[in-house]
Amino acid sequence: MSAITAEDLKVFVEQLKRLLADRSSETEVRRLSETSEGYDPTVWKALADLGVTGLIIDEDHGGFGGDAVALERVMEEVGAALLCSPLLSSAILAPALLQALDDDAAKVRLLPDLASGAKIATVAITGPSAGWIEGHVAVDAMAVGTDWSLTGKAAFVTHAHIADVLLVVARAPDGVAVFEVDPKAAGVSLTSLPTFDHTLRMSDIDFAKVSARRLACNGSAWQAVEAMIDLALIALAGEQAGGSRRVLEMTVDYAKNRYQFGRAIGSFQAVKHMAADLLMDSESCTSAARHAAQCLASGSDEAPSAISLAAFACADAFSAITATSIQMHGGIAFTWAHPAHLYLRRARADAHLFGSSDFYRERYVQQLGG
Amino acid sequence: MTTQTLTDEALKAEVTAWLADHWKPKAGDQGAGFGLHPQRDFMAKVVEARWAVPTWPKDWYGREMSLAQAKIIEKAFAAVGAPGAGQDRSNLWANTAMAHATPAFKKTIVPALLKGEVGMCLLYSEPGAGSDLAAIRTRADRKGDHYVVNGQKVWTSGAAVADYGMLIARTDWDVPKHKGISFFFLPMKQPGIEVRPLRQITNEAHFNEVFITDAIVPADNMLGPLNNGWGVLQTALAYERSVMGDAARGPRSGQDNPKGDSALVELAREAGRLNDPVIRQEVAQVTAYKVLNRLNNARAKAELAQGNSSPIMSLGKLAMSRILHEEARLRSKLLGAGSLLEGPDHPRAEDANFLSLNAYFTSIGGGTDQIQRNIIGERVLGLPKEPEVDRDMAFRDVRSG
Numbered sequence: 051m052s053a054i055t056a057e058d059l060k061v062f063v064e065q066l067k068r069l070l071a072d073r074s075s076e077t078e079v080r081r082l083s084e085t086s087e088g089y090d091p092t093v094w095k096a097l098a099d100l101g102v103t104g105l106i107i108d109e110d111h112g113g114f115g116g117d118a119v120a121l122e123r124v125m126e127e128v129g130a131a132l133l134c135s136p137l138l139s140s141a142i143l144a145p146a147l148l149q150a151l152d153d154d155a156a157k158v159r160l161l162p163d164l165a166s167g168a169k170i171a172t173v174a175i176t177g178p179s180a181g182w183i184e185g186h187v188a189v190d191a192m193a194v195g196t197d198w199s200l201t202g203k204a205a206f207v208t209h210a211h212i213a214d215v216l217l218v219v220a221r222a223p224d225g226v227a228v229f230e231v232d233p234k235a236a237g238v239s240l241t242s243l244p245t246f247d248h249t250l251r252m253s254d255i256d257f258a259k260v261s262a263r264r265l266a267c268n269g270s271a272w273q274a275v276e277a278m279i280d281l282a283l284i285a286l287a288g289e290q291a292g293g294s295r296r297v298l299e300m301t302v303d304y305a306k307n308r309y310q311f312g313r314a315i316g317s318f319q320a321v322k323h324m325a326a327d328l329l330m331d332s333e334s335c336t337s338a339a340r341h342a343a344q345c346l347a348s349g350s351d352e353a354p355s356a357i358s359l360a361a362f363a364c365a366d367a368f369s370a371i372t373a374t375s376i377q378m379h380g381g382i383a384f385t386w387a388h389p390a391h392l393y394l395r396r397a398r399a400d401a402h403l404f405g406s407s408d409f410y411r412e413r414y415v416q417q418l419g420g
Numbered sequence: 421m422t423t424q425t426l427t428d429e430a431l432k433a434e435v436t437a438w439l440a441d442h443w444k445p446k447a448g449d450q451g452a453g454f455g456l457h458p459q460r461d462f463m464a465k466v467v468e469a470r471w472a473v474p475t476w477p478k479d480w481y482g483r484e485m486s487l488a489q490a491k492i493i494e495k496a497f498a499a500v501g502a503p504g505a506g507q508d509r510s511n512l513w514a515n516t517a518m519a520h521a522t523p524a525f526k527k528t529i530v531p532a533l534l535k536g537e538v539g540m541c542l543l544y545s546e547p548g549a550g551s552d553l554a555a556i557r558t559r560a561d562r563k564g565d566h567y568v569v570n571g572q573k574v575w576t577s578g579a580a581v582a583d584y585g586m587l588i589a590r591t592d593w594d595v596p597k598h599k600g601i602s603f604f605f606l607p608m609k610q611p612g613i614e615v616r617p618l619r620q621i622t623n624e625a626h627f628n629e630v631f632i633t634d635a636i637v638p639a640d641n642m643l644g645p646l647n648n649g650w651g652v653l654q655t656a657l658a659y660e661r662s663v664m665g666d667a668a669r670g671p672r673s674g675q676d677n678p679k680g681d682s683a684l685v686e687l688a689r690e691a692g693r694l695n696d697p698v699i700r701q702e703v704a705q706v707t708a709y710k711v712l713n714r715l716n717n718a719r720a721k722a723e724l725a726q727g728n729s730s731p732i733m734s735l736g737k738l739a740m741s742r743i744l745h746e747e748a749r750l751r752s753k754l755l756g757a758g759s760l761l762e763g764p765d766h767p768r769a770e771d772a773n774f775l776s777l778n779a780y781f782t783s784i785g786g787g788t789d790q791i792q793r794n795i796i797g798e799r800v801l802g803l804p805k806e807p808e809v810d811r812d813m814a815f816r817d818v819r820s821g
Contacts, residue, residue, distance in 0.1 A: 302801045317804040319790070322797035329796060330739060333732050337715035355681075363708055411704035412697070418707065420685035420694055 052347060053115030063123055065100055070131035076389050082134040083248035083392075087212055089135045098167025103141045106281070108149065111161035118284050122343035125288030126336075129400075130296040132392055134249045136170050136209035138285065143208070144171035144217055146281045150274035151228060153266040160215060160230075171215040174204035174255055175275065182279060182404045184272045189220035189257055191229060191264070198222075198229060198264050200237075200257040206403070210253040211242055218262065219275055226272045229262035236260070247399035249392070279404050280357050284346060286400045287339035287360040290368035293400075294332040297393050301325065301375040308380075324378055328371050335367035355417040361410035365401035372397040431489055435496040438469060443502040456581070457536025459503050464535040466504035471497070472534050473508040480518065481534060482508070504536075512659035513540045516586065520603070520643035520652045529584075529605065541582035542660075543573040543606060543630060544653070548820050551791050553588075554597045554650060555810075555820055558632065560589035560604065562639070567591075569606060569635045575785075579615040579628040582608045586656060587637070588649050593816040595647070600815055603649035603656075605641040612636065621777045671771035673764070681707055684750065687768075691754040699754070706746045713739040731800045737782065738792045744779035752776055 054062070073093045082090055097103055106121055107113025116124075121142070128137060145164055148157055163169035177188020189202035200220050210216065216231040216238075231238065237260040243252045267274060302325055305316030315321050342360035345353040372394040376383040383390035401407060426434075442465055457463050466472050467481050474490045476482025490508065497505035507514055514533040517526055532538045549555040558571025569589055579585070584605045592600030606613075612635030617625040644652040671677050678686035684703045688694045694703075716739065720732035751772035752759040761769045783789045797803040810818040 302803065305803055313807065314804045316797070316801075317806055319794060319797075319806060322803050323790065323793040325801055325803060326738070326793035326796040329731065329801060330735050333716055333719075333735060334712040337719045337732075338712060340719070341715050359708055359711060362704070363712060408701060411701050411708075414704045414708070415685060415700045418682040418685045418704075420682070420688065420700060420703065 052117035052120055053109055054117075054120050059116075059120050059123060062101065062120075063127060066102065066124060066127050069096055069100060070127055070133060074131040074133045076132075076392075079132045079134055079249060079392065088209075088249070088251040089212070094135060094167055097135065097137070098165075102137065103167040104165030105141060106149075107145045107161050107165040108157075111157055112165035113145070113161065117347040118281060118343040119340075119347045121281065122284050122288035122291075122339055125285045126292030126295075126339075129289030129292035129396070132249055132293070132389075132396055136172070136212060136251075138282065139172035139209040139213070140164055140167075140170045142282055142285050143173040143278055144215070146278040147173055147217055147228060147274060148265075150277040151265050151271065152268045156230065156265050163214075169214040170209065170212050171217060172207060172209050172213045173278070174207045174210070174216055174218045175279075176205055177203050178205045178254075180205050181409070184226060184275075187219055187221055187226060189218055191220040191222040191227060191262065193223070194261075198262045200229060200231065200260045200262045202257055204255045204257070206243070207253050207255050208403070209251050210240055210255055211251055216255070217265075218257070219271075220262075222264070225270070226275070227267065228265045228271050228274065230265055231257075231260055231262045245399070247395040249396060250399050280346065280354075282404055283357055283361045283410075284339065284343050286403065287335075287342060287364040290364040290397070290400055291332075291336040291339040293393055293396060294335045294364075294368050294371045297371050297375050297390070298325075298328050298332045300389070301328065301378050304379055304382075321378060324374055328374055331367040331371055335364045335371075338363045355414060358410045358414040358417060361405070362407035362414065365397075365407045365410075368397040369394075369401050426489070428489065428492055432492050432496060435471060435493050438471070439496060439500055439502055442469075443500055445501060456539050457503070460536040462502070463504045464537075466502075467531060467534045471505050473511075473514070475508045476518070480530065507534055510659070512656060513586070515659050516643065516652065516656045517605070519655050521605075522640050522642070525605070525640050538583040539578060539581045541576050541578045541585045541608065541630075543576060543585040543587040543632075545575045546572055547574055551788055553653075554601065555815075555818070556588055556590060556601065557820070558587070558589045559593075560587075560591050560602060560637065562591075565639050567604070567637050567639060567642075569604075569612070569632050569637055571632050573630040573632065574618065574627070576615075576628045576630050577626060579608065579630050580617075584608060585630070588653055590815065591649075592647050594814045596812055597810060597815045597818060598650045600647055601649035601653075602646055603643040603652040604637045605643065606632075606635065606637045607641075610635055621780070622774055670775075672774050673767035673770040675767035675771070677771065681711060683707075684747070687751060688754055691756075691758075691768075693754050702750050702753070706743070706750050709739070709743045709746055713743060734792075734796050734800055737786065738789055738796070741779070741783035741789050741792075744775065744782055748772060748775035748779050 073096060082088060101114050102124060104113035105116040105124060109115045141164065145161060148161060160171065164171055176182045176186045179186040189200050189204055192199045200218060202220065204218065210233065213233050216233050218229045218231050219226060220229055237258040239256045241254045243254060245252055305321055305325060306314050308315045316325065338360040342356040345356040376390045376394060379388065379390055382388050443462065470481055470483050471493055473481050474483040474485040474493055475487060478484055494506040511533065514530055517529050517533060521529060544553060546556050546558060548557060558569065558573065560567040560569045571589065585608050587604045587606040588601050589604065590600050591602040612633045614631040616629045618627045618629050619625050677683065684707050685694065688699055688703050693699045713736065716732045717736060720730040723730040755769055755772055759769050759772055762773050763770060798805055
């Protein structure tokens with residue numbers, strides 16, 4: 051159950067909108083895209099003060115206890131504003147994973163600093179095969195006395211370059227487990243990746259006999275990882291829904307104000323019909339994202355299939371809308387200075403992190419009994 | 421306010437008691453179609469008891485009741501399967517007549533319509549006026565106390581059994597197209613009316629062509645002022661949506677079809693194609709179109725209930741059109757060469773092929789997908805209209821064909 055009421059959430063989202071309008075303008079997004087950190091620590095502080103970094107963290111650990119519905123709604127605004135921040139890694143992946151595990155000491159040690167934004171954490175999930183499935187985990191864990199040692203490769207790790215804490219999914223002799231690693235520890239080498247989405251930072255990480263602390267888990271740790279990915283998919287769906295609506299709005303505005311042949315280009319049916327189709331995609335995207343969040347928050351049996359549906363429907367909608375938007379704008383959107391490509395780049399990232407649309411369509415068929 | 425306001429509980433008790441006294445269900449009862457109502461004796465009692473149109477004025481079979489209380493009556497009728505309630509929301513014909521007929525005509529036609537004593541049909545579309553409905557060329561010319569009608573109408577359901585057709589006809593050719601149209605209740609049972617069934621691509625005949633030659637309509641049967649038929653039509657079209665809302669039909673073979681969100685999975689399994697990864701992707705995608713439309717509708721309803729308008733309402737027909745065409749395409753693909761066949765011995769093929777053709781009922785009927793996209797673009801997104809070359813031209817000079 052969420053500790054945040056619907057009324058509180060409304061107020062919270064309004065405050066967030068104002069903060070983003072102020073601190074995540076297109077100019078800021080472009081400026082931060084070119085920095086090596088890729089985010090603004092003062093904006094991070096403002097997000098923490100507002101409560102965004104602690105949104106899904108339990109109240110016992112300094113957070114607000116928000117559920118999937120609150121997260122999805124917040125991410126709609128984040129997506130619309132193309133916010134440059136380690137939110138996905140430090141306020142969603144890491145706390146979701148810690149809360150799905152059973153290590154109370156780790157929660158006490160880590161969650162309050164994540165909630166306050168004082169520390170940034172991320173999760174290394176997949177190896178270079180990059181399917182975000184159990185079989186693609188490519189870090190091995192060996193017991194060394196009471197301690198553990200990690201060796202192997204993690205790929206596409208988000209915001210690892212600024213992380214104070216790494217949570218690493220690795221293969222122990224008794225199955226997959228999650229380990230806490232200091233990114234400055236001996237044997238950790240980070241390679242920053244040149245990302246197509248310039249608002250995102252990712253790294254490959256090589257582990258060579260890295261000292262690690264194993265986090266306790268009563269059941270299957272991979273199930274905890276899956277629970278984390280499910281919540282992350284809902285967050286991305288929210289981002290895709292918010293981004294879709296913003297791009298549609300921008301594109302329709304342009305079609306009303308751009309004149310060729312003596313008339314607004316939006317009066318041409320060739321353009322108008324594209325806009326109508328985008329509205330269908332954008333509304334379906336919002337419905338799928340919110341429904342998945344609602345199902346997960348209420349503990350519905352439908353949650354797994356609703357999340358699969360949102361994963362592929364929202365990814366495909368945001369990709370289609372951002373691509374069609376460029377075509378509808380024409381030449382102006384082929385320029386670097388126009389924001390349309392920034393959204394297309396974000397859509398690409400969102401569509402591939404944690405698994406492709408094809409992967410989730412396949413999972414959906416399995417969930418339908420096929 | 422009346423001196424005595426009926427409580428919801430008292431109203432519910434009253435209508436339930438009345439139904440217990442008067443409603444005797446018969447086997448095989450059908451709902452209202454286009455012809456005479458099969459339950460018209462009972463319908464007459466419903467009207468006289470003032471259950472048919474409770475939100476209407478007291479002089480007109482109503483109770484001047486709130487919509488919320490009217491709903492209570494509708495629910496009580498629905499609970500026992502009795503017809504006749506809720507006509508103030510759903511009776512396209514009576515509502516149109518109520519809003520626009522002359523006092524004398526209204527007095528005879530409105531009760532007859534409410535009681536299901538007259539059959540009705542729609543005389544709107546013509547071979548040369550489909551998407552561009554205002555381009556009609558059927559003419560009505562004044563002669564004394566009546567009009568003489570000549571022309572051809574199409575896509576008319578129920579024409580053979582109808583007593584009246586709601587007709588739009590041109591009454592002035594020297595003004596722009598929307599401004600020279602009048603609206604009539606045309607008596608159908610007269611020599612000048614010839615009805616021919618129209619064979620559809622599905623090899624069925626649900627519609628007719630209607631040929632009108634020197635047919636007579638009394639001037640008193642005109643609804644609204646002369647040349648103001650386009651305005652009357654807008655009222656009628658608004659009510660028509662509630663009649664036609666559920667018009668798309670499912671499979672017709674009679675063989676059981678799997679239901680629910682896993683229906684296509686089951687059909688793929690039955691066809692032995694469920695292990696094909698390409699088919700699995702398509703099954704997921706087409707199922708997703710259906711589920712997304714359902715989620716969109718649920719969200720629209722919730723937003724409307726909160727008093728917010730929703731852009732989604734206008735998307736439903738376009739979404740349904742995609743669902744039907746895509747499902748038909750996938751069902752045919754699952755069958756492979758099996759889809760070359762039809763008929764009762766090949767029920768899956770019969771259904772797939774029927775759906776492939778009948779999907780056009782939704783993507784063309786009631787405004788094509790392309791017209792629908794114009795409406796969404798213009799009314800929802802606020803994009804400007806195309807310039808209309810015939811907008812300000814006398815209709816006589818407009819090119820057509």
